[in-house]
Amino acid sequence: xxxxMQIGEVxxxxxxxxxxxxxxxxxxxxxxxxxxxxxxxxxxxSDVQRLLLIRRMKPLDFTLDEMAxxxxxxxxxxxEDHPADRAGLLDRLTRYHEAAGQRINALREQLDTAMNFANxxxxxxxxxxxxxx
Numbered sequence: 729x730x731x732x733m734q735i736g737e738v739x740x741x742x743x744x745x746x747x748x749x750x751x752x753x754x755x756x757x758x759x760x761x762x763x764x765x766x767x768x769x770x771x772x773x774s775d776v777q778r779l780l781l782i783r784r785m786k787p788l789d790f791t792l793d794e795m796a797x798x799x800x801x802x803x804x805x806x807x808e809d810h811p812a813d814r815a816g817l818l819d820r821l822t823r824y825h826e827a828a829g830q831r832i833n834a835l836r837e838q839l840d841t842a843m844n845f846a847n848x849x850x851x852x853x854x855x856x857x858x859x860x861x
Contacts, residue, residue, distance in 0.1 A: 732762060732770035742779045749779065755792055757782060757799065788831040798824055 739746050752758045753769070758778045760769035781802075782795050790798070801824075805817050 732772060733776070734764075735760075735769045735771065738771045738776055738779065741776055742783060744779060744783060752779065752782060755796075757792065757796055785828075787835070788828055790827075794824075 733741075735746055735749055738744075739749055742749070749758070753760060758771075758775055761772045761775055762770040764770055778799060781799070785795050785798070797820075801817055801820050804813065805821070
């Protein structure tokens with residue numbers, strides 16, 4: 729059995745708050761792999777990797793349902809005992825990959841717009857701070 733970590737260490741490693749990790753447990757995304765005798769949540773490296781995946785999906789506005797579906801999909805692919813389903817699983821994974829790419833492009837466009845705005849403000853600052861009074 730692998731090394732177990734308490735929630736504080738997991739929070740530090742994933743840069744997620746304790747509250748967020750508990751929320752992901754409550755909604756069934758990442759339940760702790762075990763509990764200590766005192767009832768503390770215990771997580772494995774696999775749990776940490778799942779939380780990191782969720783953290784990477786969050787800025788792309790994937791829903792909790794989409795996150796759960798992708799985690800399930802990846803679990804099924806890793807199980808390798810679904811050869812008949814493999815093509816369907818890979819097709820779904822391809823759709824998630826394409827959706828991520830589209831969302832990244834939309835974020836790039838937003839960032840370009842925001843950078844143009846900041847540059848425009850800087851031009852106004854430069855124009856008005858370098859004028860003689």
